[in-house]
Amino acid sequence: MIARILATAASEFRIAFRNRWVAIASSLMVLFALVLAAAGAAPTGDIGADRLSVTVASLTSLAVYLVPLLALLMSFDAIAGEVERGTLPLLLTYPVSRLQILLGKLLAHLAILALAVALGYGAAGAAAFWTDPASVAGLPALWRLVWSSVLLGATFLGAGYALSSLARRPSGAAGLAIGLWLGVVVLYDLGLLALIVADDGGRFTTDFLPAALLANPADAFRLFNLSAAEAGAASGGVGGAAASVPLWQSAGSILSWPLAAMALAWAAFRKVTP
């Protein structure tokens, strides 16, 4: 069981490496993280936080967009690509289950994402330490950001596999993946903001908004990191509006979304007839 998952992961990692995904993901994360670290070097003394905590707040906003995008870009081809190349029928005659195939791919893609995230955040963290030695206070927040980013990535990798199985064609899967990214990461928040404005502090804002934020893995990720770091004030926006959501709830959401996404991917992959 484990050997087959590892063998699949090793092959997938090799393929992703040769397709430059390791280089692309890592350089994107490092580039954006350094830009944020430089931009965040503006005066922050009045917040009373160390430089690293402020950087983490900025990195959270970056990760919400970039991690799902990278995850979807790596995963949309996973099943549809095998169908299009004609490699799936042979693979499915091997004594390896569809779940093992998915877990192998997940392991490889997650390793690449974790590497990219660690390099990017590491670079931003190093920059923060360089300018402010008190940054050591922000290390727990940085670590929390790293592992919650990996979980966020796992959620969107699973979603990408599900869309890849449903679309059966790489071009269709790419369209669905971009649609999902726009919907979940961009439009969802815009919609919520519009509702908050229209509601003007009524029942929607107090009762419905926290649940709506928890239901979206990207928003739950943002809530978790901002409320854990108590840096909500530094970021404002939706994060500030829902500071009332307890930490365990957002943690529960970011922990259960990867499982739900992989369950969806498995269900969709099982329906693929080669």
Next chain:
Amino acid sequence: MTSTLQISHLTKRFGGVEALADVSLSLAPGMRVALLGHNGAGKSTLMKIVLGLIPFDGGKVTVCGAAPGSAAARAQVAYLPENVAFHPALTGAEQIRHYLALRGQDPAGAGDLLARVGLGQAAGRRIGTYSKGMRQRVGLAQTLIGKPRLLVLDEPTSGLDPVSRRDFYALLDGLAAEGVAILLSSHVLTEVEARNDLILILSGGRLVAEGSLTDLRQQAALPVALRVTPAGDEAAALAEALPEARAGRDGILHLTCRQDQKLPLLSRIAGLGARVADLDLVPPSLEDIYSHFSRRDGQ
């Protein structure tokens, strides 16, 4: 001995179209069976059902004593798809190492396997740079992993040159001798002729003929053709003696007769003595037999 593959009354429909109808088949260990048929006759569908890749609508299929596609069946069956494909970014050796690991075998055996199919030199190159014939050999190499009891080969020799084909069939001879049952499909009829214990002809999803080549010849009962060359200026006399013959432009007389009339006709011609310069007997070719059976179903 129990059969490696047992199919009885198999039926498969795609929408309203019957892809396979009442197909029965049994493969004992060491037996080689060739499936013949047009494109769309149901060969690949039959193979995919045996492999458990697609479900079927009626009948019973048992692969190595288990349900098709079950873990037990997959562990004992190897498959070579038509136009086999691999990820172009992997090298031949990496791809085979991956397949070895999936079958629970030592990945270090990849080099030997590739050498067995004549790809030892190219093992370290990416599959994206391989020719079709080389990809086909990688496909063959992966069917040799472990000790499969059943090989399912869809057009295995397409893209191979004649020498590689011969090597490939020699490889199959060895496997069959070890008790591996082999189900293969082919378009190259002459290749199938000598190499298989049983020939199955599928047409429109139905099994229209089954048996050894000799059996099929007898069942088809196709006429035998004879060509009689008259000696010198005996053409007119010979035509008179063989009134059923049709004269060609070159003066050669063409006759056909049923199998059971072959010997009486031959002795008649032999009785014409010096009037006959030469005689050629043309038995029905495998192509003739194949068209006879696959057309019988109204195609």
